[in-house]
Amino acid sequence: MVTNRIHLVLRYVGLSAVLAVMVFPILWMFRVSLMPAGAAVGFGDLFSTGVTLTNFIDLFRQASIGRFLFNSVLVAVVVTVANAFFCFMVAYALARYRGLAGRIMFVTVIVVLMIPAHILIVPLYVLMLKMGMYDTYWALMLPWLVNPIGIFLVKQYLESIPPDMEDAARIDGAGELTILFRIVMPLCKPALAVLAIQVFFTNWNLFLFPYILTSSESLRTLPVALAHFQGHQAIDWQHLMAGSAVAVIPVLIAFGFLQRHIVSGITAGAVKQ
Amino acid sequence: MKFVVFLFLILVAANVTADTTLRWWQFWTDPAIKPTIETIVDEFEQANPGINVELTDLTWANGHEKIVLSLASGTGPDVLELGSDWIAQFAANGHLADISSMIADDSSAFQGWSMADYDDKIYAFPWILGTRVLFANRELLTRAGYDPDFVPVTWDDLKQSAAAVSALGSGVYGWGSNAAEKHRLYKKFLPFFWSAQGQIFSDNGQHCVLASTYAIDALQTYKDLHDSSGYVANQRGIEDAFLEGKVGFVLSGDWLLKRIELEKHKIDLVSTLMPGPTFIGRSFMGGEFLAVTEASEQKEAAMKLIRFVTSPKNQVRFCKANRSANPSSIVAQTDEYFSSNIHLQTFIKQIPMSNHPPVDPDWVFIENIIEEAIEESLFESGGVAEPLRKARGKIAKLKSQ
Amino acid sequence: MKRSRLIGLLLLLPWLITFLVFWFFPLVFSLLAGFTDYSLLSRAGMEWIGWDNYRGLLADEDFHSALKNTFIFVIGSVPVTTVLALLMALLVSRRLPGRSLFRAGFFLPSITSMVVIALIFTNLYQRGGYVATLATMIGFVPPEHGFLYSSSTALYSIMAMDIWMSVGYYMLIFLAGLKAIPIELYEAARIQGASSTRQFFSITLPLLRPVALFIVVINSIKSFQVFVEIFVMTKGKFDTASMVYFIYDVGVTTAFQFGYASAAAYVLFLIVAAFAALQFLLLRRRQPIW
Numbered sequence: 001m002v003t004n005r006i007h008l009v010l011r012y013v014g015l016s017a018v019l020a021v022m023v024f025p026i027l028w029m030f031r032v033s034l035m036p037a038g039a040a041v042g043f044g045d046l047f048s049t050g051v052t053l054t055n056f057i058d059l060f061r062q063a064s065i066g067r068f069l070f071n072s073v074l075v076a077v078v079v080t081v082a083n084a085f086f087c088f089m090v091a092y093a094l095a096r097y098r099g100l101a102g103r104i105m106f107v108t109v110i111v112v113l114m115i116p117a118h119i120l121i122v123p124l125y126v127l128m129l130k131m132g133m134y135d136t137y138w139a140l141m142l143p144w145l146v147n148p149i150g151i152f153l154v155k156q157y158l159e160s161i162p163p164d165m166e167d168a169a170r171i172d173g174a175g176e177l178t179i180l181f182r183i184v185m186p187l188c189k190p191a192l193a194v195l196a197i198q199v200f201f202t203n204w205n206l207f208l209f210p211y212i213l214t215s216s217e218s219l220r221t222l223p224v225a226l227a228h229f230q231g232h233q234a235i236d237w238q239h240l241m242a243g244s245a246v247a248v249i250p251v252l253i254a255f256g257f258l259q260r261h262i263v264s265g266i267t268a269g270a271v272k273q
Numbered sequence: 274m275k276f277v278v279f280l281f282l283i284l285v286a287a288n289v290t291a292d293t294t295l296r297w298w299q300f301w302t303d304p305a306i307k308p309t310i311e312t313i314v315d316e317f318e319q320a321n322p323g324i325n326v327e328l329t330d331l332t333w334a335n336g337h338e339k340i341v342l343s344l345a346s347g348t349g350p351d352v353l354e355l356g357s358d359w360i361a362q363f364a365a366n367g368h369l370a371d372i373s374s375m376i377a378d379d380s381s382a383f384q385g386w387s388m389a390d391y392d393d394k395i396y397a398f399p400w401i402l403g404t405r406v407l408f409a410n411r412e413l414l415t416r417a418g419y420d421p422d423f424v425p426v427t428w429d430d431l432k433q434s435a436a437a438v439s440a441l442g443s444g445v446y447g448w449g450s451n452a453a454e455k456h457r458l459y460k461k462f463l464p465f466f467w468s469a470q471g472q473i474f475s476d477n478g479q480h481c482v483l484a485s486t487y488a489i490d491a492l493q494t495y496k497d498l499h500d501s502s503g504y505v506a507n508q509r510g511i512e513d514a515f516l517e518g519k520v521g522f523v524l525s526g527d528w529l530l531k532r533i534e535l536e537k538h539k540i541d542l543v544s545t546l547m548p549g550p551t552f553i554g555r556s557f558m559g560g561e562f563l564a565v566t567e568a569s570e571q572k573e574a575a576m577k578l579i580r581f582v583t584s585p586k587n588q589v590r591f592c593k594a595n596r597s598a599n600p601s602s603i604v605a606q607t608d609e610y611f612s613s614n615i616h617l618q619t620f621i622k623q624i625p626m627s628n629h630p631p632v633d634p635d636w637v638f639i640e641n642i643i644e645e646a647i648e649e650s651l652f653e654s655g656g657v658a659e660p661l662r663k664a665r666g667k668i669a670k671l672k673s674q
Numbered sequence: 675m676k677r678s679r680l681i682g683l684l685l686l687l688p689w690l691i692t693f694l695v696f697w698f699f700p701l702v703f704s705l706l707a708g709f710t711d712y713s714l715l716s717r718a719g720m721e722w723i724g725w726d727n728y729r730g731l732l733a734d735e736d737f738h739s740a741l742k743n744t745f746i747f748v749i750g751s752v753p754v755t756t757v758l759a760l761l762m763a764l765l766v767s768r769r770l771p772g773r774s775l776f777r778a779g780f781f782l783p784s785i786t787s788m789v790v791i792a793l794i795f796t797n798l799y800q801r802g803g804y805v806a807t808l809a810t811m812i813g814f815v816p817p818e819h820g821f822l823y824s825s826s827t828a829l830y831s832i833m834a835m836d837i838w839m840s841v842g843y844y845m846l847i848f849l850a851g852l853k854a855i856p857i858e859l860y861e862a863a864r865i866q867g868a869s870s871t872r873q874f875f876s877i878t879l880p881l882l883r884p885v886a887l888f889i890v891v892i893n894s895i896k897s898f899q900v901f902v903e904i905f906v907m908t909k910g911k912f913d914t915a916s917m918v919y920f921i922y923d924v925g926v927t928t929a930f931q932f933g934y935a936s937a938a939a940y941v942l943f944l945i946v947a948a949f950a951a952l953q954f955l956l957l958r959r960r961q962p963i964w
Contacts, residue, residue, distance in 0.1 A: 099679060116901075
């Protein structure tokens, strides 16, 4: 009993130490975003300097940050929802139908991942121009609707789930679509939650593609807008960190919302016990 | 129904009047300066009915990718803002219009033409020039035992006072030494190089003479400053440290004044001309230029826009909003705004005592070779002469291809 | 059986369409460009030059050092990240008050933009900065000019940051993988008297294999393409230039030699593909490769 308690304390001490290392730079970011402009950002200054919201107020007053937030949310939500469905469908096909076509498809998935995006962006730019999608919302969303990493993730996850339940349902005469969306998809919830988080934050932070594939101010997403907010040499830490904090908060909310599905999966297992 | 007809009439009318759309790509997007750019564009449109300006913003970090992609795909703008170092490369590849015949009457009213002069043709219009001057933190100098009036005039003054500031210890350094960046370090070294009468190419342009004794002297001085009192970071890191009172001297541009004002830094600032080996030396000059693209079908209208943006009045407005020190217009330079501020005065005085890099389509490569030589001498133990000799060899090889 | 194959193909459609419309042309274009002298700035058009670009890469010292740096980066960071992520997942997978707080905290770095993280760490790594102070406290002499401005520490500092940033994401995937393990297996093992160490090695680890494979492959592919942190922090100086930094520098910003850069991109592709195939072989011994 005593050793158990010592174990628990030790575990908390360990976890807290790791937690401190993991969150310190992010806390530093929030702290600096609340400092008056021009303040020093050394360790001592973190405690001695006052707290102000002016950086955030400046940000919302000087730029159409509402519009940029809207664009970011719109693009990230559409892309995330699309990925949850499409990646699941493709991954299921790849995991369960191991034909030649499936293998070829899986190779294309991996190949797209392995070629550096900085080379692909040049022809993609030309393609977008030719298709008339340059500088539209389509350019921000369509290429990302099916994320190769997502396909791979869900496929790997599906392979660790035995197909017994599907086979049983099939014997009972259930249709393929019913099996797919009613039986298999709920089983994949933890993986789909991870996928959604991954897709959401990748898209949320995407800079180069949206920057190159659009030019209008009204289509800017947050990362692109933040890059424009920087002057020739002149953006101070406080405003930069305030902008970054604005960009982090929605992802945090999305994470809090989605991580419950991973947690709920685990507790469901515990209840079974 | 009436409303639809009305709408239709408006659309038709708009089509009749706005028969020309000029596309202008520019870099000035931060909140301090963007409204001024927009105002200038609005006034241009009012003064020129029938011309519509479509403004597109570029970021400083990734603007060139976008420019090059648009030029490569033939979808470039009509008017393009370009840093002076890029003009030759773009002009040599046929992307910029030769505007020599359209600027004859302006040539004496503006400075900076030589930076846009490639192959005896002018490819861009000077807008805002930029030079570097020496900034010092007076408080640190006084603490290091210097008179409040002291400014370094020679390299020895600079080395000694920087070392004295470094000797104060407790995280204070004498000199901001650039690293971990491109396109910056050479702008810090070349002032020393030019002050020592160094040249990159011989007068006839045939030979690379980067490794002359002058050059070795200059690099040795730069290395001494770095070794004895250097705080190493990228430009922004150096300036952050300077503004926090941790660095005695930095060689910097007018944006530092903008930062001090907008970010409300409290610093006892001294600005002075670039020191030389025995007396005041020479500094680096570059600038932002406006070019008309070769693909533009509205070159006349594009020139109209350029003239409007670079008019003395609009240059002064731009400089006031951006705290820029060096308008290209000579009339604009006489504005009271510049004479009323001692730091801006330093920049105005530095302009005639500054050089610009050769206008060479390969400059971005040459620049890179020079920066690698400086880095080698600062961060590896190879002395200064050998890296310069190697760099000379590389440049000679590049030019012979 | 015929019907289900048809459905399989239908399910593949979303990927088929996006791939053919958006990615097929860029892939083929850059593959072909690798055999030409295509330069983005040149108006002269492009000329077929065969294997010249690939031969040029063989002799290019900058390319060699980019290769070397990239390999150090991958070999150093992928195993460390994987092991740390697994340990963290095990620590927070058991029921424990405050568990979701720890989870969210561990995950926090990986949802922040890499550009912002890199800027923050540039500050933390500087001379006399936080990391240098910590290093001095544990008796380590920090490099004179700060961690990023020395060839002996710069790449490793960036690697450390990268591990710090990505470990939370892989932890989450391990968590999802742990969930997929049927609880009955542990019950059966416990009845047979297997110790928890034994359970870990004979149940947890083998069943995590598909997920671990995913993590190792994805992390390797991503690490082979390390770019943003180098672009923001060191611009490839102090022996930090990676393959993608080289490709980007040569192809899209300084030299605009798109053909040459494309060739380098395909060399990188071959290396990554070989690496991934090896990982598939090693981690999936019992099943066919695809």
